Amino acid sequence: MPAMAAHSLADLSLAVRLGTSDSSLSSCRTLGGYGFRPLPLMVNRERRACSYSHGGVKVAAASEVAVKEKPKNNNKKGAKEGIKESLLTPRFYTTDFDEMETLFNTEINKNLDQSEFQALLAEFKTDYNQTHFVRNPEFKEAADKMQGPLRKIFVEFLERSCTAEFSGFLLYKELGRRLKKTNPVVAEIFSLMSRDEARHAGFLNKGLSDFNLALDLGFLTKARKYTFFKPKFIFYATYLSEKIGYWRYITIYRHLRENPEYQVYPIFKYFENWCQDENRHGDFFSALMKAQPQFLNDWKAKLWSRFFCLSVYVTMYLNDCQRTAFYEGIGLNTKEFDMHVIIETNRTTARIFPAVLDVENPEFKKKLDRMVDINRQIIAIGESQAPGFVKNLQRIPFIAALVSELIAAYLMPPVDSGSLDYADFEPQVVY
Numbered sequence: 389m390p391a392m393a394a395h396s397l398a399d400l401s402l403a404v405r406l407g408t409s410d411s412s413l414s415s416c417r418t419l420g421g422y423g424f425r426p427l428p429l430m431v432n433r434e435r436r437a438c439s440y441s442h443g444g445v446k447v448a449a450a451s452e453v454a455v456k457e458k459p460k461n462n463n464k465k466g467a468k469e470g471i472k473e474s475l476l477t478p479r480f481y482t483t484d485f486d487e488m489e490t491l492f493n494t495e496i497n498k499n500l501d502q503s504e505f506q507a508l509l510a511e512f513k514t515d516y517n518q519t520h521f522v523r524n525p526e527f528k529e530a531a532d533k534m535q536g537p538l539r540k541i542f543v544e545f546l547e548r549s550c551t552a553e554f555s556g557f558l559l560y561k562e563l564g565r566r567l568k569k570t571n572p573v574v575a576e577i578f579s580l581m582s583r584d585e586a587r588h589a590g591f592l593n594k595g596l597s598d599f600n601l602a603l604d605l606g607f608l609t610k611a612r613k614y615t616f617f618k619p620k621f622i623f624y625a626t627y628l629s630e631k632i633g634y635w636r637y638i639t640i641y642r643h644l645r646e647n648p649e650y651q652v653y654p655i656f657k658y659f660e661n662w663c664q665d666e667n668r669h670g671d672f673f674s675a676l677m678k679a680q681p682q683f684l685n686d687w688k689a690k691l692w693s694r695f696f697c698l699s700v701y702v703t704m705y706l707n708d709c710q711r712t713a714f715y716e717g718i719g720l721n722t723k724e725f726d727m728h729v730i731i732e733t734n735r736t737t738a739r740i741f742p743a744v745l746d747v748e749n750p751e752f753k754k755k756l757d758r759m760v761d762i763n764r765q766i767i768a769i770g771e772s773q774a775p776g777f778v779k780n781l782q783r784i785p786f787i788a789a790l791v792s793e794l795i796a797a798y799l800m801p802p803v804d805s806g807s808l809d810y811a812d813f814e815p816q817v818v819y
């Protein structure tokens with residue numbers, strides 16, 4: 389999924405638990421898109437990953453996570469700048485690979501319709517973007533022109549996006565490896581998706597080099613915690629992550645095509661084809677869920693679908709509202725942009741999830757805006773000079789208010805949706 393940060397309520401819960409000043413829901417691309425941090429109610433295991441080398445991304449062992457400042461004059465002793473955890477919050481994910489193998493074992497699951505996977509594999513093999521990610525001198529020139537706060541926020545954007553793409557690469561790579569024996573077709577698609585994500589992460593990391601920085605992906609691989617999600621939750625989260633990423637990229641691309649004066653850095657010109665990768669990734673997860681209808685056809689699936697939608701939308705909205713300088717820097721109104729992305733993602737998601745949120749009800753946006761205000765106050769408390777225990781006490785009423793808004797948003801009458809058969813289903817409000 390798409391570069392840019394990913395988000396979830398879990399970010400919120402973590403920030404609250406830590407009592408951090410940056411209760412900022414940091415960007416956290418999910419498995420390839422908008423990501424999820426550990427949810428308190430889910431099993432959260434810490435795992436370590438192996439090293440990989442793939443596409444433009446070389447991953448090797450390293451001892452600490454950092455953004456390295458690239459040395460001038462090829463001096464290899466570049467300064468290593470620690471990066472704030474909040475900047476790299478995109479989590480890395482792992483899952484129950486044995487359960488995944490069972491789900492896609494054609495011997496056990498004889499009704500598994502392989503024809504759709506075959507068709508998707510053919511599309512992935514075509515590799516439409518094989519020659520798309522080619523840089524030119526415009527990148528460095530644009531980066532050199534960018535100064536002051538915009539430069540800083542751009543670097544943050546590149547770091548977060550790169551980490552997010554890279555988390556998708558790691559998960560898909562491992563799934564491709566683990567499913568090879570039981571379902572070679574599904575396994576190969578995962579491997580080809582990891583190819584795409586490696587390409588995206590590599591391209592973003594090259595972008596950082598324009599700012600004389602480089603993200604230490606080896607460190608990330610070794611040192612970050614891996615969040616465990618059961619396969620069912622991986623499907624919900626990753627599907628949303630890929631689709632919301634698609635809508636973010638295409639919206640930015642179209643906006644900048646109409647308003648070229650805001651084209652401050654050429655990476656956005658690549659978003660049109662790039663987002664098609666994310667769209668295809670999302671379609672693959674859609675096919676995976678259709679192959680496992682038990683994850684879509686009962687009341688629990690409806691509750692979880694709404695939960696994941698809310699997590700992703702709220703986290704993105706709160707996150708982006710803390711980074712309005714970036715969106716304004718490219719001529720966007722942050723809240724309008726986010727609402728457009730949320731509505732379009734929700735419409736797309738309604739084709740597969742059995743229930744979605746009624747995000748087009750004006751009350752939903754009002755709730756989001758109230759959450760932004762509350763979150764701002766929580767952040768202000770964190771940044772104050774008061775002692776820690778005083779800050780914690782001061783936060784309590786705001787956290788309670790935030791939780792109450794979240795519950796109210798979750799309990800809004802949902803849109804009954806989803807169809808395993810009708811892709812053009814139009815959601816209807818159910819009261």
Ligand SMILES: [Fe+2]
Binds near residue numbers: 389420553584665
């Ligand atoms: Fe991607």
Ligand SMILES: [Fe+2]
Binds near residue numbers: 389390421665
């Ligand atoms: Fe993706």
